[in-house]
Amino acid sequence: MIKRSVFTSRTLPYLLILPQIVVTLTFFYWPAVQGLMQSVMRSDPFGGHSKFIWFDNFITLFTDPLYMKSIGITLLFSASVAAVSISLGLFIATMANRALKAKAVVRMMLIWPYAVAPAISGILWLFLLHPSYGVVSYAIRNWLHIDWNPVLWGSDAIFMVIMASAWKEISYNFVFFIAGMQAIPKSLIEAASIDGASPFRRFWTITLPLLSPTLFFVTVMNIIYSFFETFGVIHTMTQGGPGGATNILVYKVYQDGFIGLNLGASSSQSVVLMTLIIIITVLQFKYVEKKVQYTG
Amino acid sequence: MKVRKIVVLCAVAVAVIFLSGQVMAEPVTINWWHAMKGARGKVVDTMIKAFNDSQSEYVVVGTYKGNYDETVNAGVAAYRARKQPHILQSFEVGTQTMMLSGAIYPVYKLMKDEGYNIDWKGYLQPVLSYYMNANGDLMSMPFNSSTPVMYYNVDLFKKAGLPMLDKETPITWDELGEITAKLLKSGVPGGMVTGWQSWTQVENYSAIHNIPFASKANGYEGLDCELLINNPKVVNHIAMLKDWFDDKRFVYGGQKYQGPKAEFIAQNVGVYIDSLSAIAKLKAGVKDFKWDVAPLPVESWMKNPQNSIIGGASLWVFKGHDKKDYKGVAAFLKHLSKPEMQIYWHKQTGYFPITLAAYEQLKKEGYYDEQPYQEVGVKQLTRRDPTIISRGLRLGYFIQIRNIINEELELVWNGKKTPQEAMDSAAARSNKQLREFEKTYQ
Numbered sequence: 001m002i003k004r005s006v007f008t009s010r011t012l013p014y015l016l017i018l019p020q021i022v023v024t025l026t027f028f029y030w031p032a033v034q035g036l037m038q039s040v041m042r043s044d045p046f047g048g049h050s051k052f053i054w055f056d057n058f059i060t061l062f063t064d065p066l067y068m069k070s071i072g073i074t075l076l077f078s079a080s081v082a083a084v085s086i087s088l089g090l091f092i093a094t095m096a097n098r099a100l101k102a103k104a105v106v107r108m109m110l111i112w113p114y115a116v117a118p119a120i121s122g123i124l125w126l127f128l129l130h131p132s133y134g135v136v137s138y139a140i141r142n143w144l145h146i147d148w149n150p151v152l153w154g155s156d157a158i159f160m161v162i163m164a165s166a167w168k169e170i171s172y173n174f175v176f177f178i179a180g181m182q183a184i185p186k187s188l189i190e191a192a193s194i195d196g197a198s199p200f201r202r203f204w205t206i207t208l209p210l211l212s213p214t215l216f217f218v219t220v221m222n223i224i225y226s227f228f229e230t231f232g233v234i235h236t237m238t239q240g241g242p243g244g245a246t247n248i249l250v251y252k253v254y255q256d257g258f259i260g261l262n263l264g265a266s267s268s269q270s271v272v273l274m275t276l277i278i279i280i281t282v283l284q285f286k287y288v289e290k291k292v293q294y295t296g
Numbered sequence: 297m298k299v300r301k302i303v304v305l306c307a308v309a310v311a312v313i314f315l316s317g318q319v320m321a322e323p324v325t326i327n328w329w330h331a332m333k334g335a336r337g338k339v340v341d342t343m344i345k346a347f348n349d350s351q352s353e354y355v356v357v358g359t360y361k362g363n364y365d366e367t368v369n370a371g372v373a374a375y376r377a378r379k380q381p382h383i384l385q386s387f388e389v390g391t392q393t394m395m396l397s398g399a400i401y402p403v404y405k406l407m408k409d410e411g412y413n414i415d416w417k418g419y420l421q422p423v424l425s426y427y428m429n430a431n432g433d434l435m436s437m438p439f440n441s442s443t444p445v446m447y448y449n450v451d452l453f454k455k456a457g458l459p460m461l462d463k464e465t466p467i468t469w470d471e472l473g474e475i476t477a478k479l480l481k482s483g484v485p486g487g488m489v490t491g492w493q494s495w496t497q498v499e500n501y502s503a504i505h506n507i508p509f510a511s512k513a514n515g516y517e518g519l520d521c522e523l524l525i526n527n528p529k530v531v532n533h534i535a536m537l538k539d540w541f542d543d544k545r546f547v548y549g550g551q552k553y554q555g556p557k558a559e560f561i562a563q564n565v566g567v568y569i570d571s572l573s574a575i576a577k578l579k580a581g582v583k584d585f586k587w588d589v590a591p592l593p594v595e596s597w598m599k600n601p602q603n604s605i606i607g608g609a610s611l612w613v614f615k616g617h618d619k620k621d622y623k624g625v626a627a628f629l630k631h632l633s634k635p636e637m638q639i640y641w642h643k644q645t646g647y648f649p650i651t652l653a654a655y656e657q658l659k660k661e662g663y664y665d666e667q668p669y670q671e672v673g674v675k676q677l678t679r680r681d682p683t684i685i686s687r688g689l690r691l692g693y694f695i696q697i698r699n700i701i702n703e704e705l706e707l708v709w710n711g712k713k714t715p716q717e718a719m720d721s722a723a724a725r726s727n728k729q730l731r732e733f734e735k736t737y738q
Contacts, residue, residue, distance in 0.1 A: 044736050045372045046397040051736075060732070066725075132549055132558035151550045152710050240699075241551060243706040259365045260696045261372070261393055262732070 032274075038267035045261040057268035066244060067252075067269075071276075074248040077162060078226040084166035085222055086215070089173025094203065096174070097181045107178065114171035118232030125164035126237050150238065154245025157238050161246050164237060165230040172225075173218050180214035181207065212292045220284055227277055249273045326356045326624045327381035329374075331367040331609065332440070333360050339644045347631045354624035364390075364609060371614075375399050380614040382625050385439060387609045388426060389694040392515070394612050395435050396692075396737050401613040401622070403629065404434040410626035418652050419633075422603045422677050425687035427610050430516045436610040437629050440647040442572040443604045443673050444496040446593065450586035452566040456482035461590035463672050464679075468596040469536065472567070476545035479566040487545035488567035489560060491553035494701040495607055496569050496592070498525055501533055503605040503686040505598050515690035519734040523691075523726045525701070526719035533595075534715040538708055548709045551702045557581070571607060572673040575646050589669045591676040602686040604676050608647065648674060692733025697726040 039057055043050035061067050096106055116124070128136040131149045140148040150157040184207060192202045208215075231250050234240060240247035240255065247255075250273060257266025332340045337360055344358045361367040364387040371384040375397075386394050394400060407414050416424060416434060423438045448461060456478045461467060467475075476487025490496050502509045507529050512521035540546035547565055549555030553574065560568035561581050568574075569592065578587060594601040611632075613625055631637060638654035641647060643663070649655050655674060658664065664671040682688075691697055704722040707713040713721070 042732075042736050044397065045393065046399045047376050048398040049736055060728075130555065130558075132555040132562070132564075151555055152548055152706070154710070239551065241703065241706060242710065243712065244703050255699065256696065258369060260693055260699075261368070261390075262693060262696070265732070 035267045035270050038263050039271045042264045045263060057264045061268055061272065070247050070249055070252055077158065077248055078223050080162045081165045081169065081226040082219060082222040084162065085169035085173055086218060089170045090177050092170065093174050093177035093181060097178060110174050111171050113168050116168060118168060118229055119236050121168045122164055122233040122236030125160065129160050152242055154242055157242055157246050161233055161237055165226060165233045169222055169225055176214050176218050177211065180211045184210045209293050213294050216288060216292045220281060223280060224277065323353055323355045324621055324624050326354055326621060326628060328356055328358045328383040329361045329367055329370060329381045330358055330385040331361060331364045336645055339641065343632065343637055347628055354627065356628050375614060378616065380616060382614060382617055382621060384612045384614060385609050386612055388607055389698065391427060392690050392692045392694060395429065399615055401615050402433060402435045403437045403613060406613055406622060406626055410623055412626055412630055419650055420648060420652065420678060422682045423606055423648060423650050425682045426606050436612045438610045438650050441606040441608040441650065442647055443606050443677050444500055444569055444571055444592060445672050445676065446590045447560065447568040447574065447578065447587055448590060449563060449566045450588050452479060452484055452563065460588065463590060463668060464675050466591040466594045466601060469593045470596055472593045473540065473545065476540065476567060480544060484566050486547035486559065486565040487540060488569065489547050489549045489556035489565045491556045491570035493551065493705055494698045497537065498530060498701055499689060500592065500604050502530060504592060504594060504601050505529065506602045506683055506685050508685050509689055510691060513684045514688065519692060519737060521730065523723040526723045531715050531719050534708060534719065538715055541709055572646055575669050589672045591672055600680065602680055603678065603682050605686065605688055646670060691730065693729040696729045700725045
């Protein structure tokens with residue numbers, strides 16, 4: 001028997017959800033519609049000149065080889081950030097779950113980095129890795145004799161922003177993984193060890209399948225994070241450089257729209273970005289979710 | 297008939313009493329949105345206070361709106377919502393967008409309408425010319441202006457057996473090549489660095505050597521201009537820097553100033569090209585060596601180098617306020633250009649005094665004998681009257697164009713493109729932006 005509250009009034013439920021609807025409409029739908037409208041217009045920032053130009057903005061975008069390159073960089077960047085942060089988050093969670101002493105303290109320490117804003121994380125990593133004033137980069141160059149220079153070499157720069165973005169997200173993933181592991185019945189694992197399964201086998205055949213709903217959720221969240229929220233990291237660390245090597249889509253939207261005041265180009269890029277993220281999420285739900293085992 | 301006349305007279309009398317009462321009771325508020333924070337913000341507040349204390353009709357309220365981008369965006373949003381401030385500070389690269397916005401009240405017109413007969417000849421011409429239209433009318437009031445100069449490490453120069461540089465006559469680029477080679481030989485890890493590479497190595501290089509940056513008089517005379525930076529002279533300069541880069545006479549420290557400045561302070565290089573505003577930063581940051589300032593180098597074939605060009609921001613007046621407000625705006629702009637205000641501004645921030653009167657007075661006071669650093673920029677900027685090529689740049693989507701140039705230069709430094717390829721590509725990509733901008737205003 002499922003207990004249900006029954007509203008006798010027909011208007012009350014609507015009234016109750018009204019605040020949420022108002023917030024969603026003003027802060028999500030209204031700007032989104034504005035963005036869609038701007039993306040088919042060519043207009044000056046002050047609104048004096050506005051012209052409807054059909055899909056010119058999109059044609060300009062997709063005939064620009066550099067924009068296609070930016071899409072490629074974004075996909076590489078997001079996949080790397082998600083892979084690094086999920087695998088490390090999972091690894092640390094497994095270890096922390098087995099820790100015997102000071103469990104609570106260890107966990108809390110591991111959650112901390114999540115409280116750091118992406119921009120701050122970028123600055124912190126820059127203080128370590130900047131070729132001119134970074135402490136670690138000094139060590140890399142003088143002790144390891146590697147020509148580490150993210151200001152000049154694109155590959156160094158992309159490596160640096162992936163590290164800075166993934167670092168923060170490891171904590172987030174850690175929280176979910178550890179919570180997921182706590183929910184796995186101890187008896188299952190104990191039974192497996194009695195049967196002689198190695199720790200790795202226990203992880204692979206029991207923990208991981210039971211963790212798959214968490215893993216799926218975390219993957220979706222990580223990809224969305226790396227598409228949008230990593231803006232702060234890019235902005236503080238590389239500003240899309242050198243030579244456009246770290247110019248991910250969301251940063252290009254900001255540069256063209258907010259700094260460059262080209263609203264049409266910027267809006268059409270946001271529309272592309274939105275479409276891309278919708279496609280990725282739908283694909284994930286359609287194909288990956290089928291493999292996820294939810295326990296009732 | 298008579299009754300009606302009396303009624304009208306009474307109404308007028310009431311109106312007059314009412315209105316004058318209002319004026320007496322409440323001064324007119326003038327809003328100024330700016331991007332000056334920290335020490336500069338305090339200097340701005342002091343200048344505003346001096347104005348507010350000097351009269352009782354107007355009260356200027358200065359509001360810090362964030363950095364340049366944020367301030368301009370705040371202005372754009374406010375104008376769209378019809379809540380624009382009277383005065384908005386906007387950076388030099390946004391000049392074209394502001395000019396064409398249809399939202400501004402040109403400063404020359406405002407001053408004329410309000411009865412101020414200003415002799416614009418009494419201002420530093422290369423500063424004014426950046427903000428003039430093609431007819432030579434001033435569109436916005438220059439506020440904070442600087443220009444790039446060359447800093448060098450005196451101790452490292454002495455160690456390498458190099459003579460000190462003159463503060464007025466520039467050295468040639470060839471000489472700088474020899475100097476940086478000697479620095480390397482004496483054990484310094486790098487030769488020179490530059491902040492803001494597009495501004496110092498392409499924009500200012502073109503102005504000083506009187507090379508057109510863009511067609512149509514650098515864009516002053518039409519939106520249908522095209523970039524000309526892939527000319528042999530600029531390409532040669534970039535090629536020379538690339539050669540220097542390969543043997544470490546030139547070190548790349550990033551697009552902005554933080555990296556290059558850090559290299560100079562760490563004594564990894566002996567020469568550092570950056571804006572005048574770095575004087576204050578070096579004074580605060582350098583503890584263990586002596587440094588000095590010299591004008592930017594010039595090519596040996598350029599016998600009479602032109603003025604360098606400015607960077608910084610100017611004050612734009614928005615349309616759509618009451619006539620009585622504009623009287624106050626004009627009075628305030630006039631106040632800002634008074635010699636004492638300009639002297640105070642220059643001394644506190646290092647930005648140029650924009651009037652000749654202020655400059656002369658500073659000279660008379662002996663300020664430049666005490667602070668010889670400060671005069672290098674003024675002299676470099678005023679050494680010759682600006683030509684139509686060295687007066688400034690007027691490009692749409694200039695921010696995007698600067699980004700493109702920076703990106704392409706980086707591809708030269710890391711060896712992905714030759715200087716010619718990079719400059720051709722920079723020009724082609726920028727021209728696309730210019731065409732897009734042109735279409736917007738058709």
